[in-house]
Amino acid sequence: MSTNGTVAILPGDGIGPEVIEQGVRIIEHLNQHSGAGLVCERAPVGGAAYDLHGHPLPAATLALAKRADAILLGAVGGKKWESLPRELRPEQALLSLRSELNLFANLRPAILFPELVAASTLKPEVVSGLDLMIVRELTGGIYFGQPRGIRTEADGTRTGYNTMVYNETEIRRIAESAFQIARLRNRRLCSVEKANVLEVSELWREIVTDVGRSYPDVELSHMYVDNASMQLIKAPKQFDVIVTSNLFGDILSDAASMLTGSIGMLPSASLDAKQKGMYEPVHGSAPDIAGRNIANPLATILSVAMMFRSTFGRNDLAQRVEHAVRQALAQGYRTGDIATASQPTIGTREMGDAVLAAL
Numbered sequence: 191m192s193t194n195g196t197v198a199i200l201p202g203d204g205i206g207p208e209v210i211e212q213g214v215r216i217i218e219h220l221n222q223h224s225g226a227g228l229v230c231e232r233a234p235v236g237g238a239a240y241d242l243h244g245h246p247l248p249a250a251t252l253a254l255a256k257r258a259d260a261i262l263l264g265a266v267g268g269k270k271w272e273s274l275p276r277e278l279r280p281e282q283a284l285l286s287l288r289s290e291l292n293l294f295a296n297l298r299p300a301i302l303f304p305e306l307v308a309a310s311t312l313k314p315e316v317v318s319g320l321d322l323m324i325v326r327e328l329t330g331g332i333y334f335g336q337p338r339g340i341r342t343e344a345d346g347t348r349t350g351y352n353t354m355v356y357n358e359t360e361i362r363r364i365a366e367s368a369f370q371i372a373r374l375r376n377r378r379l380c381s382v383e384k385a386n387v388l389e390v391s392e393l394w395r396e397i398v399t400d401v402g403r404s405y406p407d408v409e410l411s412h413m414y415v416d417n418a419s420m421q422l423i424k425a426p427k428q429f430d431v432i433v434t435s436n437l438f439g440d441i442l443s444d445a446a447s448m449l450t451g452s453i454g455m456l457p458s459a460s461l462d463a464k465q466k467g468m469y470e471p472v473h474g475s476a477p478d479i480a481g482r483n484i485a486n487p488l489a490t491i492l493s494v495a496m497m498f499r500s501t502f503g504r505n506d507l508a509q510r511v512e513h514a515v516r517q518a519l520a521q522g523y524r525t526g527d528i529a530t531a532s533q534p535t536i537g538t539r540e541m542g543d544a545v546l547a548a549l
């Protein structure tokens with residue numbers, strides 16, 4: 191087998207290892223039968239890494255992530271590690287990976303598979319045919335802005351503070367990514383911010399508008415984030431591509447996920463300027479259902495598809511994986527999160543089996 195690349199496999203915590211296992215089976219299948227040629231190397235991350243090595247992102251894990259062409263990550267976090275100092279908490283591993291690897295463009299598609307229309311809490315006519323892409327800036331904004339902290343004032347009261355900050359370069363590069371993505375889709379881009387209140391958003395709007403001058407074929411609109419959150423629930427199909435900052439994207443992408451019936455269906459890609467990427471399901475570690483073989487592995491499997499497309503330039507394999515997922519759904523296979531009351535459900539591994547069979 192010729193090697194086309196290395197994938198760092200970081201299972202993480204909670205349901206992470208279970209869903210990642212199904213993603214790895216897909217990669218191995220495509221290695222065997224379609225010459226994908228990917229070498230998978232594993233390393234611990236998050237709480238699991240803290241338990242083993244005393245740090246959520248051990249040096250060896252970071253080194254592997256840097257060396258690899260792509261990273262497939264499960265999920266991190268859990269009650270067990272919540273009281274650790276902030277810098278040792280599992281989530282810190284995610285944030286460090288994003289910033290150390292410069293993964294500034296976070297792609298979060300929200301697609302409603304026709305088979306799952308009934309799983310959405312919204313009316314079928316509102317969501318059927320939904321296909322939107324949220325492009326979230328991932329290495330800047332209030333998540334990383336300085337100064338930040340909790341200080342004690344002279345009178346003894348404590349003040350918590352964070353800084354929402356973007357420079358022109360950061361805005362320009364995420365806008366470029368979003369316009370390019372819009373070009374490959376329906377050529378409509380909505381930039382979401384809060385320019386009626388925040389200076390950082392005022393600059394955001396100005397720069398996005400300026401970048402837009404180089405993309406006359408893409409229709410650009412602007413929307414305040416409060417309105418965008420309402421429009422997402424009211425009429426989500428008005429959107430094609432949304433570009434927004436780190437914090438707003440975090441919030442809007444969770445809202446968008448529910449349009450599709452389950453957060454268990456949503457993949458994501460976090461890309462640097464050279465299409466190196468970290469791929470992860472949008473859902474979290476769900477400790478309450480971990481180890482029970484009931485988690486939905488489809489978000490991870492769809493993340494593998496995104497990896498083939500964006501990092502390895504194998505749109506053919508990406509489409510085959512996505513098609514296999516659709517086929518498994520069409521055949522009626524459902525994990526609990528996407529089943530209606532009357533539908534029988536299957537487990538994590540069995541859903542992996544169903545997708546592999548369809549492949």
Ligand code: IPM
Pocket residue numbers: 281284285440
């Ligand atoms: C996400 C998550 C993370 C974020 C957390 C776990 C740090 O919510 O990827 O959306 O806030 O970015």
Ligand code: MG
Pocket residue numbers: 440441444
């Ligand atoms: Mg989030």
